[in-house]
Amino acid sequence: MQVSGLIGNTGTFAGVDLAALVAREGTPLYAYSAPAIRERVRALRAALAGMDAGIRYAVKANGNGAILRLLAEEGAGADIVSGGEMQRALRAGIAAADIVFSGVGKTDAEIDAALAAGIGRFNVESRAELDAIQRIAAARGCTAVASVRINPDVDALTHAKISTGKAENKFGVSIAEARGWFDAKAQWPNVRLDGLHMHIGSQLLSLDPVREALARMAAFWKELAAAGHDIASIDVGGGLGVRYRDGEQAPDAFDYAALIREALHGFAGRILVEPGRWLVAEAGVLLSRVLLVKRGEARRFLVLDAAMNDLLRPSLYEAWHDIVRIGDNTGCERLAYDVVGPVCETGDTFAQNRELPRCEAGDLVAILGAGAYGASMASTYNSRPLAAEVLLDDGRYALIRRRQDFDAMIADERPADEWRSA
Known part of the structure; x- marks a missing residue:
């Protein structure tokens, strides 16, 4: 499921034009390939053939309801670690008997x-x-x-x-x-x-x-x-x-x-x-716009509109994710960038000294391998609303999570005007 060359050179993923997609849905945007997920679960099922074996997808990797429904259709059950994950699995059509609670x-x-x-x-x-x-x-x-x-x-x-x-x-x-x-x-x-x-x-x-x-x-x-x-x-x-x-x-x-x-x-x-990451990680990308290029004393910074609140793995685990520039990169000069987000943390860094085709403000990039522990670990740190998510399938897409707006982000907050005794 090696997609870096395909995405970078053609600008498409699962048959969908990514530039056209973000023109409609904005960035940051998580995009998942339904065919890639089906391919993985079917490969694992084929490998287990001949054994009395069941697949219990680790919901923590990516708990979006549309992803869970896709996996349920492929015959997978669920491995859960919370009551909320149980509710997600049940609502997606996974039978209770096919759920294990870890x-x-x-x-x-x-x-x-x-x-x-x-x-x-x-x-x-x-x-x-x-x-x-x-x-x-x-x-x-x-x-x-x-x-x-x-x-x-x-x-x-x-x-x-x-x-x-x-x-x-x-x-x-x-x-x-x-x-x-x-x-x-x-x-x-x-x-x-x-x-x-x-x-x-x-x-x-x-x-x-x-x-x-x-x-x-x-x-x-x-x-x-x-x-x-x-x-x-x-x-x-x-x-x-x-x-x-x-x-x-x-x-x-x-x-x-x-x-x-x-x-x-x-x-x-x-x-x-209980596979999680193996089924969905490489099936997902995080799409982001370049906000600006900043030249520091010792570094060239590529500042994206995605941040550590959208994808925490590089900050939390020092994790590597391949990053590609969307568009025709033929003959492009390649430069070394520290790829960062706008959050007020030095740890808001996706990559250091990463060589990429020359990028300018407004360019579109894809952070690869973002289908697992991306959106599921996201937060609203710095009061940044959660990104939208889409599922791609054979040249079409479905919005499977609306972009959070400010009102939704603060909907549960209340002024301190109703005091009670404990």
Whole structure:
């Protein structure tokens, strides 16, 4: 799904002319390719063929309702980490039975709502959570279905802020603690504890950590089975990386599936995978206008109308995103720019010393690989309204999120003219 050359030279994405698109919808603008998303989910489904496997899309990557509906049409379920994500998934037509609820801090209200909706499974991350699910399920007179999220203590070889499978991370429990839960599961009569779950991190470009973690998961599954515990589901998590820059090689779906097939050979239950970024990241771009070019003492700054509030990843993770100038770049002089936004933070920087075709005020650029953790992490910092989002499909587009206006941004604010006693 390498689109940089296509977008830069032709000015089109998914058959849509991007200059004409922004003339109608403005910038900053998120644009997503429906064909690219379908291609990815179908590739993963083909790779998993022959196994009793289900895809549970990680909603946190991009929770736009139109994206969720597209994935639901392709047969994907949802991996959620909040009650809000559950509501998004259900409204998009994802069956409750195809939703798994992960996350280290589920509230009682979220657990109760999930039980009321009949979600397929909880991924349990602490003894306190297990006790809470038992208490709430007992009050409802129902049985919750749950998996233990184990922490296999494997270095995912990714950015520290998105590594989740090491012993010092907040996620999951040790295999020793999980073993104790299974041995004492009679203490939780309203929880059917019959699954295992892991997720070691995000943006994994090497499958070696996955292989190691799967081996530890498989050994534990076999140990539990030998002890008489019925394991109906093994959720291997997500985290597959994508290509953000030239030279990076993203894992292949078939190689990934082969690891799962080998590690879990003989498992008769249901296997779940939780891709998020891998399905949508490269299917999205953030379109932005050049506001001005500023020449500093040591740097040439390309100032865009998009900012860190629109796309936080470069500021938060020092993440690289390819950036292309839209239009005919043939024979253009290439210059080095620090590509920045207008937010009042030095961290509002998309790229440093990035070589691009010469840009002028008014030029259109595309920040690539923005389909995941872009709009979903956006904010209104500096009182900047949220960007619009569009879905592109075979030469046409649909507006799937209106550009937020100022009135909408402040709609929930109130003057302090109604004082109350606590």
